[in-house]
Amino acid sequence: MGGGLDLAEMAGGTRLRLRVKPGARKNAILGIHDGALKLSVVTAPERGKANRSALKLLARTLELAPSDIQMLSGASSQDKTVLVPLPMSLVEELLAAD
Numbered sequence: 001m002g003g004g005l006d007l008a009e010m011a012g013g014t015r016l017r018l019r020v021k022p023g024a025r026k027n028a029i030l031g032i033h034d035g036a037l038k039l040s041v042v043t044a045p046e047r048g049k050a051n052r053s054a055l056k057l058l059a060r061t062l063e064l065a066p067s068d069i070q071m072l073s074g075a076s077s078q079d080k081t082v083l084v085p086l087p088m089s090l091v092e093e094l095l096a097a098d
Helices: 049-061 088-097
Strands: 007-010 013-021 028-033 036-040 070-073 079-084
Touching: 007 088, 013 049, 013 088, 028 049, 036 049, 049 079
Parallel strands: 013 036
Antiparallel strands: 007 013, 013 079, 028 036, 070 079
């Protein structure tokens, strides 16, 4: 799944773009949408609940704690940018295995 993702090495890890669909039927990684990892989460987009669910789903996939992932932008948008404290090659490997 790593191919086509817009990833970038940064100080502290890898920048990853997310496209989050809140209020879905199930929590899932759906693939890649325009360079972003597309996620669906069951929770509604109220008071940051969907953001927390998305980070939890991503963290589980990347074998991290949700608190390890830092949201850089997009807290109130479907399009988000996060910083994952892993090398880009490992992020690609773990996402491809999912």
